[in-house]
Amino acid sequence: MEEERIKSAFEIAMERISSLPELTSEEIAAQKEKQYAPLGEAIAGKYLRCLIGDDEMIGEVDKLGAEPGQIVRRSLAASFCRAMRMEGDPDEAERALKGINLIAPSKSSLVRKAGEDVHSIVDKFEREKRVKSVEFGVSAVQSMGKLGISGSAPRPNLNENGEWQQELKRMRQSYESELETIRTRLLRELQIA
Amino acid sequence: MKLFENLYAYPWQGNDNNCNSYVFAGALDGGKHVVVDPGHLVTPYYRESGLDRLLEAMDKDGLAGAPVGLVILTHSHPDHSESAVVLRSEYQALVAMHEADEPAYSALGGKVDLFLDEGTLELGKSKAVVLKIFHSPGHTPGHVTIYWPDRQVLIAGDCIFYRSTGRADLPGGDPLILRQTIERLSKLEIEYLLSGHAYGHPGIISGREEVQDNFRYVRNLLY
Numbered sequence: 001m002e003e004e005r006i007k008s009a010f011e012i013a014m015e016r017i018s019s020l021p022e023l024t025s026e027e028i029a030a031q032k033e034k035q036y037a038p039l040g041e042a043i044a045g046k047y048l049r050c051l052i053g054d055d056e057m058i059g060e061v062d063k064l065g066a067e068p069g070q071i072v073r074r075s076l077a078a079s080f081c082r083a084m085r086m087e088g089d090p091d092e093a094e095r096a097l098k099g100i101n102l103i104a105p106s107k108s109s110l111v112r113k114a115g116e117d118v119h120s121i122v123d124k125f126e127r128e129k130r131v132k133s134v135e136f137g138v139s140a141v142q143s144m145g146k147l148g149i150s151g152s153a154p155r156p157n158l159n160e161n162g163e164w165q166q167e168l169k170r171m172r173q174s175y176e177s178e179l180e181t182i183r184t185r186l187l188r189e190l191q192i193a
Numbered sequence: 194m195k196l197f198e199n200l201y202a203y204p205w206q207g208n209d210n211n212c213n214s215y216v217f218a219g220a221l222d223g224g225k226h227v228v229v230d231p232g233h234l235v236t237p238y239y240r241e242s243g244l245d246r247l248l249e250a251m252d253k254d255g256l257a258g259a260p261v262g263l264v265i266l267t268h269s270h271p272d273h274s275e276s277a278v279v280l281r282s283e284y285q286a287l288v289a290m291h292e293a294d295e296p297a298y299s300a301l302g303g304k305v306d307l308f309l310d311e312g313t314l315e316l317g318k319s320k321a322v323v324l325k326i327f328h329s330p331g332h333t334p335g336h337v338t339i340y341w342p343d344r345q346v347l348i349a350g351d352c353i354f355y356r357s358t359g360r361a362d363l364p365g366g367d368p369l370i371l372r373q374t375i376e377r378l379s380k381l382e383i384e385y386l387l388s389g390h391a392y393g394h395p396g397i398i399s400g401r402e403e404v405q406d407n408f409r410y411v412r413n414l415l416y
Contacts, residue, residue: 144307145318147262147287148222152312153326154289157305 036068040075047099048083048092054102061103073103077190081183084118086125086175093118104190114186118179125175129168136164195254196397197344199322202387203250204395209236211243212273212389213396215348218256220316225262226251227316228286229339229348230389231276244276261286263316265309267350267389268336269294270363271301278303291328294335297365309337329378331371332359338378345384345401352378353386355394356410372416379408 007015023031047057061072076099083096097115101108140156158164194202199218205211210233217227233243251257264277264286280286281304289307290298298305309326316322325340332351339348351359353375361368386398386407398404 144287146222147225148220148317149263149287149307149314150320151315151323153309153314153324154307155310157292157295157308160304160306 032067033071036064036071037075039064039068040072041079043072044076044079044083044099048080048095050095054098057099058102076103077187081187084115084183085179086122086172090122093122100186100190107190110186110189114182117182121175121178121182125171128171132167132171133158133164136161136167140164196346196385200341200344200346201251201254201256202397203247204391204397205232206391207236207239207241207243207246209233209239209241210272210390211236211241212351213387213391214247215387216251216256217316217322218254219259220322221262222318223262224259226256226259227263227265228261228280229265230267230273230350231264231280233272234275234279244279247276260284264288265314265337265339266290266294266298267338267348268333269297269301269303270333270351273350273389274298274303275301281306291335291337293330294333294365297333314339327378329374331361331367331369331374333363334365336374340381340383342382345382346387347378347381347383347385348387349378349389351389353407353411354388354390354392354396355398355407357392358411358415359389375408375411379405379412 043052043057043060046052052060057076061069061076064072080096080099084093097111100111104111136158137156140158140161141150144150144154144156194204196202199220201216201218203214203216205213212230212232214232215229217229219225220227228247231244231247235241236243248257261280261284264280266274266277266288267290268274269290274290277286277288278301281288287306288303289309290305291310292305292308295305295308311326311328314324314326316324322341323343325342327338327340329336329338329350329352336350336352338350338352340346341348352371353359358371358375360366361371382401383404384399384401386404388396388398390396398407
């Protein structure tokens, strides 16, 4: 009797694959997005931390093919937009704007307008934070006084003041939603397709 | 141990390392106490109870009737500060220390309600006790000492002990800065020097001449 030939694991795997349906074009696009988007985030991170310069950043994108390059540019733009945030490093935000200008040079007026809008919101947040922190500080000193603690030495630590932390959270959420509107609008207008 | 009408001293008497604690009894409104350096919760090597012993001693002195309202930490080291975490969470006491020592205290899980800058600290609505807080770095960057001018009392923490000084070799310590701090403190009118540790001596030096003699000894032999 003839012995049955034992198939290799590779042959079995290939048989299984051939019986699977083909990927749709959307699935292929999603896979490519998943593959290349993190590269954009990594390049953005290096650029924002000044580990690479302007030419190097563009060089990293240009050496990819057309389609991967577009995916990476979109991811770069999204990463740079996210870097413009409240209580973030202002130098990093400036560098992010510069980065967006480099990957979308034809949209510099849009980028400049978005930068101005972001600065305006961040300034407004910082001003309100300063005013409110003074109010909460005064209130904390009054509470200290009610306990019988006063003088020039003691100063309330607002980071441990629950009410101030709540107010700060509320302010951050409010201004963050305005910032997110600007980021979304900028990404849409950049139209990196 | 009662030193004055409203100041009690609790020199550490266990075998392990722990600090001396001091209490301004009933100094805050509602009769709440102010504790300076409550010490370890449990000592690290022999596992002796620190906070429990302090509270029992306060109870024996008739101070159990009111809670602790404020804890003042001379610095962040756990042998002075560990119990403050529990006093805050269990008794809602406020914790006060210099901002420069806050990172080290936070690393132990502590939270600071009040930062102490150099200046006056007034206790009680009638300001019955008025203290002066001196920023006294050297042992740690944010070490403070507490001076009570009315009674010429200095709570010195770990700056200076009987015939010795605090270490300056731990992280944040600086021997030259500690020397400057001690020189500065030596110029105060001090009748009672209450130090942070009972190293071969209870840690309470009384009498102006004895206090100045101690400063001279430290100056001559260690500097």
